[in-house]
Each structure stands twice: as structure tokens, then as C-alpha cells.
Amino acid sequence: MTNALLDISGLQVTFPGRGLRRRPHQALHGVSLSVSAGETLGLVGESGSGKTTIGRAVLGLVRPSGGRITFDGDDITHVTGARRRALARDIQVVFQDPYSSLNPSLTIGDILGEPLVVQGATRTDAGARIAALLDQVGLPANSVARLPREFSGGQRQRVAIARALAPRPRLIVCDEPVSALDLSTQRRVLDLLVDIQQGTDVAYLFISHDLSVIRHVSHRVAVLHDGDIVESSPAATVTTTPEHPYTRRLLLAAPVADPAAQQRRREERRRLAEQEDMIAT
Structure with missing residues (x-):
């Protein structure tokens, strides 16, 4: 591109x-x-x-x-x-597990402030940026004094996203x-x-x-x-409308509530897997 x-x-x-x-x-x-x-x-x-x-x-x-x-x-x-x-x-990253990717001994304010301090931000500028980040990811301003364990999984991932956005x-x-x-x-x-x-x-x-x-x-x-x-x-x-059998098999991997439909999807996935093997050989 x-x-x-x-x-x-x-x-x-x-x-x-x-x-x-x-x-x-x-x-x-x-x-x-x-x-x-x-x-x-x-x-x-x-x-x-x-x-x-x-x-x-x-x-x-x-x-x-x-x-x-x-x-x-x-x-x-x-x-x-x-x-x-x-x-x-x-270039920043957001990992799969929001809890293990956050230092459990640091407050949210310290977690978000760390990359800003590394870049040379003043305490005042860092505080303003942290407040803006929390608002951007939908977390309350008082989150700065709390620890990661005090948040749900979804809230912790919001913290991880805010940390990635900080710089x-x-x-x-x-x-x-x-x-x-x-x-x-x-x-x-x-x-x-x-x-x-x-x-x-x-x-x-x-x-x-x-x-x-x-x-x-x-x-x-x-x-x-x-x-x-x-x-x-x-x-x-x-x-x-994927073209490759592997992609179509990925689509069929999503479960459905209807047992009969689920059985048909399993059979179709099996057929596509055999088709992939034929393509590979």
C-alpha cells in the first residue's frame, strides 16, 4: 500500500x-x-x-x-x-490479559504517569494528561488513587488502553x-x-x-x-463471503444455539478441513 x-x-x-x-x-x-x-x-x-x-x-x-x-x-x-x-x-501495545499487563503495586495514576515522565512531562502536565486519558476511556477521575485489583476486567483493559494512548x-x-x-x-x-x-x-x-x-x-x-x-x-x-476454505472454517467455528445447526456447522468444518488438506498437497 x-x-x-x-x-x-x-x-x-x-x-x-x-x-x-x-x-x-x-x-x-x-x-x-x-x-x-x-x-x-x-x-x-x-x-x-x-x-x-x-x-x-x-x-x-x-x-x-x-x-x-x-x-x-x-x-x-x-x-x-x-x-x-x-x-x-x-508504537504502543495492548495485551490480552489486562491484569498481568499492569503493575499491581502501582496506582492507576502512577501507571499512566510513568510513560509521560519518561518523555519529560512536568507533574502539572502529566496530571492534566492523566485526567484527559481517564475521561477518554470512560473511567472516573478518582481512579488515579486506586490499584488495578480494585477494578473489573473490562475496567482494567480500559486502563491498559489509556496507558497505551498516553504518549x-x-x-x-x-x-x-x-x-x-x-x-x-x-x-x-x-x-x-x-x-x-x-x-x-x-x-x-x-x-x-x-x-x-x-x-x-x-x-x-x-x-x-x-x-x-x-x-x-x-x-x-x-x-x-470468504474465498479460502480455512477462512470459511473460521467462520463456522462460532457456536450457535440450535443443536441441529451446530451439527451441520461441524460437518461443514470437517469437509472444509479435508478440502484444505487437498489444497496443501
Whole structure:
């Protein structure tokens, strides 16, 4: 995509094998994708498909074995140290588990203030920014003096989102950010992310195993299967009329209340799995 904020070209990631006789495992086989400012690209696939590895490579948490990652035109494939820390201003992350991603011994005010202090904000400026962040994610102003354990799962994820927004990033990697929440809370957090994007023009690389979640927030969708993109199209196309058997199987994975319909879906998934095997061979 021309003038992409994030551009990934031919990305390969190989993990070393464990034990004396284990062979290295290639998690990504040459993935290419891009994300523009203000856009959400959804990455969807089952566990082990490679979607989280892409996010971790963008964040510098895994080292690519091939390919190139550029952000705003700069090559960040192998940057480390001070350059990687500087990138944190522009690239942030929201993890799956909102509790383990927050320091339980710090108040919400300290959690949100930490990235601002690192950037050199004064106490007054940091306090004003924290108040604005809490309002932006729908939390009361008195949250600053409370600890993460005093909040529900959905509220803790709002804190995590506020922390990611604190340095005013241009891209947020959302790694299964609602999978640990109940369905009603998921919807509220997803709506919040959409509202934030409309107000800030931040881009999301949104990672999930759930196509219904991906449909709610994404402009485009890339489907990952065994380290390769098997389908990439506008979200409305991928989530309603997918072309690849694997994508259709993902759609059928969502449970339904009717036992007879559920049985038909299982049989269709089995047929599609056999079709995938035929394509692979």
C-alpha cells in the first residue's frame, strides 16, 4: 500500500528448536502487509498461526530472520536500544490479559504517569494528561488513587488502553485485547477502540482468533494459517463471503444455539478441513 504507516515485506521469523535433535521452527514464511494511518488491519487465525509473532516482531520482541519492517518510511527491522525505546512514543501495545499487563503495586495514576515522565512531562502536565486519558476511556477521575485489583476486567483493559494512548502513539498493536472479557464487556471495549480511532486517527494492528471481533473493528483483514497469509481483503468481504476454505472454517467455528445447526456447522468444518488438506498437497 502506498504511503503506509507500517509496511511489512517478506517477514520471516524462525525460532530455535529445543533439545539436541529438535529442528528450528519457522513461524512466518515471508508475510507482507501494510497499515495506513487511521486504519485497522485485523490479523486473524487459530493459535499457532503466526499472528501474534507478527505483532511481536513489530514491537521488537522477536528478531526477524528475514524480510523488512518499516514504520513511517524508516527501517525498524532490527533496531534496538535507544532507537527502540524512542519508537515507544509512536508504537504502543495492548495485551490480552489486562491484569498481568499492569503493575499491581502501582496506582492507576502512577501507571499512566510513568510513560509521560519518561518523555519529560512536568507533574502539572502529566496530571492534566492523566485526567484527559481517564475521561477518554470512560473511567472516573478518582481512579488515579486506586490499584488495578480494585477494578473489573473490562475496567482494567480500559486502563491498559489509556496507558497505551498516553504518549499519543500513531500505531497500537492490539494482541487479543478482548479475548479475556465476557461478551458484553467485549462489545463495550471494542466500541471504545473504534471511538478512540475516530477521534485520534491512531492505527491499529488488531490480532484475534475471533472473526466476529475482527469484523467489528477492522477495515481490512489478513487471515494467517501456518505462517502464511491465505486471504486478505476488506473486512466486509472476508467476514461474509470468504474465498479460502480455512477462512470459511473460521467462520463456522462460532457456536450457535440450535443443536441441529451446530451439527451441520461441524460437518461443514470437517469437509472444509479435508478440502484444505487437498489444497496443501
